Amino acid sequence: MTSPQHLQGLLADLGLEQAATFTAVHGGDEDAVIRLFGGNPGQCRPLRLEELREHYERDLILVSRSGPAVIVVENNNYQGSREEVLRPLSRHGRTASAYWNVNAVSRLSLAEGGLISCAFEMIAPEYTMFGARPDAWQPLLEGLDLDDYETRWGTGLMAVERATGARFDNSWVRGPHRAVEITRVPESLLGQGLIDSPLLKREPFISYLADLRPTLLKPMRRHALDLALAHAGLREHPLAVATLAAATLPAGERVRLREDLTAAHDQAHTRARAMLIGEPEDFEPEWERPSHLVFRQAIVFGVLAQCVAAHLPTPTDGLPDILSSLDTAMTGDGARAHEFWMVKYLHDAARRAA
Numbered sequence: 001m002t003s004p005q006h007l008q009g010l011l012a013d014l015g016l017e018q019a020a021t022f023t024a025v026h027g028g029d030e031d032a033v034i035r036l037f038g039g040n041p042g043q044c045r046p047l048r049l050e051e052l053r054e055h056y057e058r059d060l061i062l063v064s065r066s067g068p069a070v071i072v073v074e075n076n077n078y079q080g081s082r083e084e085v086l087r088p089l090s091r092h093g094r095t096a097s098a099y100w101n102v103n104a105v106s107r108l109s110l111a112e113g114g115l116i117s118c119a120f121e122m123i124a125p126e127y128t129m130f131g132a133r134p135d136a137w138q139p140l141l142e143g144l145d146l147d148d149y150e151t152r153w154g155t156g157l158m159a160v161e162r163a164t165g166a167r168f169d170n171s172w173v174r175g176p177h178r179a180v181e182i183t184r185v186p187e188s189l190l191g192q193g194l195i196d197s198p199l200l201k202r203e204p205f206i207s208y209l210a211d212l213r214p215t216l217l218k219p220m221r222r223h224a225l226d227l228a229l230a231h232a233g234l235r236e237h238p239l240a241v242a243t244l245a246a247a248t249l250p251a252g253e254r255v256r257l258r259e260d261l262t263a264a265h266d267q268a269h270t271r272a273r274a275m276l277i278g279e280p281e282d283f284e285p286e287w288e289r290p291s292h293l294v295f296r297q298a299i300v301f302g303v304l305a306q307c308v309a310a311h312l313p314t315p316t317d318g319l320p321d322i323l324s325s326l327d328t329a330m331t332g333d334g335a336r337a338h339e340f341w342m343v344k345y346l347h348d349a350a351r352r353a354a
Contacts, residue, residue: 025069
């Protein structure tokens with residue numbers, strides 16, 4: 001019998017407790033699974049599981065079978081956590097994966113019938129859950145404690161066992177296992193939940209999709225910034241207005257503007273932290289806390305400072321790549337947040353095309 005404690009110990013013994021992905025496919029065919037990860041079954045070679053720790057700089061997977069499931073293990077990689085891999089795998093049988101890295105980024109995913117049923121960050125499931133059936137993991141997690149950081153990754157593996165029938169036990173550890181190098185599966189232009197969005201039926205998204213090239217990066221960045229300014233209530237703020245015209249300002253004024261924006265960021269961040277202390281611990285939804293608006297403003301002021309810095313010492317054409325910096329400012333479930341995330345997905349696709 002396995003347990004979260006046993007599985008956490010197994011990860012430590014294998015040198016995989018810092019960064020790994022374990023994927024299991026119920027009833028899958030090993031060669032088909034290898035192909036869907038981007039590998040060639042004809043290039044497999046035997047490798048002991050405990051030797052995988054020595055292969056952390058290559059796109060290598062270790063494939064084996066445990067009971068009714070095919071298991072894929074990655075050291076310091078995350079292909080088994082990606083939608084582009086999980087959805088095709090799940091057409092061969094229910095698929096689950098647990099991923100974590102050294103920065104405590106993690107994901108527990110469940111896919112069935114070609115769709116992500118439910119996936120979430122193991123550290124904060126209540127705020128990150130998404131998928132076609134957001135409650136799909138619930139019965140499989142009964143009695144498991146993801147809040148215990150000492151056994152969290154072992155708990156994730158236990159959930160994968162329950163979902164697929166795999167067993168990460170001693171007989172599985174002893175093998176046999178096959179290793180094969182993989183080529184990264186290309187990213188989808190639009191993921192599950194986005195492809196049918198009504199946003200794609202109106203401008204400027206129709207034009208974005210019609211000619212998704214690097215030349216669109218500049219207008220997309222401005223689009224995203226406009227959404228963030230509105231979301232933070234800063235559209236008419238004098239510092240925001242000045243930033244959008246920064247390329248026309250004298251060099252000295254650009255330097256002072258960046259300093260003012262940095263000071264505004266620091267002040268808003270300090271005020272938001274002070275507000276948060278006085279707010280109730282339980283506040284639903286979390287993103288509507290009064291302090292969160294001020295946090296958003298702090299983030300946006302910081303991004304505006306980046307925009308002005310891009311014009312120093314001389315003006316440049318367009319905005320720098322700011323979308324990742326705006327992520328945490330676009331919280332909530334409203335129309336602006338949804339529009340921002342669609343812009344970000346398309347921006348990332350256009351950037352890949354570069």
